[in-house]
Amino acid sequence: MGFFSLKAECAVCGNEASLNRYQIANKQWMCSSCMKKIGFIKIGQAGKPITKMTPDDIRDLINGKVNNENELDSFKATKKIGKYIEFDDKQEKWLVLSAILGRRNNSKVYNYSDIVDFELLEDGESVASGGLGRALVGGALFGGAGAVVGAVTGKKKAKGVCTSLKLKITVNDFNNPAVYINFITASTKKNSFLYKTVMDDAQECLSTFQLICERQKEEKAEEVSHNTVSAADEIKKFKELLDAGILSQEEFDAKKKELLGL
Known part of the structure; x- marks a missing residue:
């Protein structure tokens, strides 16, 4: 049925789709109501354009969003690092906060068991890493509280300015295997108070993830x-x-x- 036909059936929910509709795989249609249930951000995380998504793909996204919203409602943070990440240690879950205001918003909730490994990247270069079955490299881990003593000891560029510092967490999710925490996104002097503060937060994230991985290994x-x-x-x-x-x-x-x- 052509785009300008007045009537069309939504292949996702079966209801009538008006002219305010979206074409999906196999020249089928999705209504605006289903689009709102998914949200544009969620579609961007699906790993493929909407025109390639089948009705089953979209239903999975809708169900996943509903489940995540329920998990967000029950999420009770027991630990928070800066404005970057929260942990619910009682339920063994974690989430990354919005990069803009440090809020949850549409944050996806992950289980501790989803973590595969993690890596701190400074200007694209790996300076510290750890994970399941791996020791923490580039930082010294001390104490159950997750405190890290000493600076990152991995290879660093000689310049005195950092333009990018982020933590990459690999998770057990085939469609979206990488989760990023962005600490620095603009030119920042390494001898500045901001850089030192952010690096402390990054180190605490490394230490906490390593403790979680070690706990998962023991379990x-x-x-x-x-x-x-x-x-x-x-x-x-x-x-x-x-x-x-x-x-x-x-x-x-x-x-x-x-x-x-x-």
């Missing part, structure tokens, strides 16, 4: 250990049934392989 190790012990107990029980003649050798071997994940 996974405990889970694996628990599962191993449970499997051993189950195998012992089936061995007793084998010895009693209740199970055949073939049945016991099959159960053993199942419990060991073989």
Whole structure:
């Protein structure tokens, strides 16, 4: 149906789409109501233009936005670093604040378990990094509070001015795997009070993310250990049934392989 046809059906919700509509994949239409539910910012984060998005893609975005709004409502910050990031340690969640006023606005809520690794970039050069199964490189980690002692020790450019300082967090999200926290976006002297203050915040972010990753690693190790012990107990029980003649050798071997994940 042509664009100027008065009637068209929204492929997302099934309602009638007026002339104020948007074309999506396969020459289908989306109504303005569905567009409002997504929001232009959300579309920009989808990784592809709206004309390439299927009705299912759009429904996923709408559901994701609703779920995120619910998570924002229940998010209770237990730690905040500057105007950049908040952590809800009780629910093991975190979010990046708006770069303009340091507010939540449409911030996406992530779980601690979403974190893969992180890297501090100064003028495009990596100066510190860490993550799951990796030690914190470029900063010294001390204490449970997440304090970092000492300056970043990674390679730096010799110039006395920084034009860009940002933290890149890689998360377990195929469509949007990188989350950025921008600390510096304009020319700033490295001997200035602003640079030192911002660097302190960046270092605290590094330290906090490293502590989270180490905690996640410990929890996974405990889970694996628990599962191993449970499997051993189950195998012992089936061995007793084998010895009693209740199970055949073939049945016991099959159960053993199942419990060991073989």
